Amino acid sequence: MGNETLTTRVNPDEITAIPVPVGISARHIHLSQEHVDILFGPGYELKKYKDLSQPGQYACEETLTVVGPKGVIEKVRVLGPLRKQSQVELSISDCFKLGIRAPLRDSGDLAGSASVTLVGPVGSITLKEGAIIAARHIHMHTSDAEKYGLEDGDRIYVRAKGPRGIIFGDVLVRVSDKFKLEMHVDTDEGNAVGLRNGDTVFAYKIHGHISELVK
Known part of the structure; x- marks a missing residue:
């Protein structure tokens, strides 16, 4: 059959x-203004590094460390512009290294997604949900x-x-x-x-x- x-x-x-x-979309992070303030300091503004292929999208100079139960990935690029909800997009290989089970999702579909910790130069935050493998x-x-x-x-x-x-x-x-x-x-x-x-x-x-x- x-x-x-x-x-x-x-x-x-x-x-x-x-x-x-x-x-080819490498691992990256989208942030809300609330989380920018926590990670980089109150009122901090992300700095554009270069434009991306999609109009209005850009890579920022800033990077963060992503921490999971079993591993760490350093220097993960932040992308702009800001979003209402922070989102971490990873590959399956990244998830193995971090020790998480991120679901395969369309961008923005974050309900029930995996938890990771983001570490910046000023502070850190643990996302209860937000890590996905982007479809x-x-x-x-x-x-x-x-x-x-x-x-x-x-x-x-x-x-x-x-x-x-x-x-x-x-x-x-x-x-x-x-x-x-x-x-x-x-x-x-x-x-x-x-x-x-x-x-x-x-x-x-x-x-x-x-x-x-x-x-």
């Missing part, structure tokens, strides 16, 4: 291939979504070609007029497939089976 999906062919005209550049996703500008017939919240397939090629399933599409077309995977996923920043993968809106992607 399981092989039928892989062997059933679909009409190529029913497959829309969308070339998408890749961004792979595609940022897509509104015009791209309209062009390809996709909507915010859609889940699609993405094919990465090459010697270690793979099909990523259940890839979340996030649509906004503030986004630039780009797929984000974490370092574990990128390394497993041999992807680098700027590589091109192909997203597919499929109206049938996925056989044409795996032949």
Whole structure:
């Protein structure tokens, strides 16, 4: 039964291939103003280090130490702008080192997520929840979504070609007029497939089976 999906062919005209550049997302931290004040001092303002590929997003000069029950990861970059709730995005490998079980989540879905301690130059704070493994996703500008017939919240397939090629399933599409077309995977996923920043993968809106992607 399981092989039928892989062997059933679909009409190529029913497959829309969308070339998408890749961004490898290393471990990082998003902070609320409340936690900035605790970690760096009251009224402290984060300093921009460099702009990121997504408009309005930037890496900060500041880094923090992330502490778990079994290990520590130093110099984890803080990203801006500020958020309402602090969030730590890690890979599975990072979680092994820290000794935590962070859930696989879409960004911002933090209820019941893992606890970690953040240590800054002035103070420290233990997040009761906030550490996640970010689910792979595609940022897509509104015009791209309209062009390809996709909507915010859609889940699609993405094919990465090459010697270690793979099909990523259940890839979340996030649509906004503030986004630039780009797929984000974490370092574990990128390394497993041999992807680098700027590589091109192909997203597919499929109206049938996925056989044409795996032949």
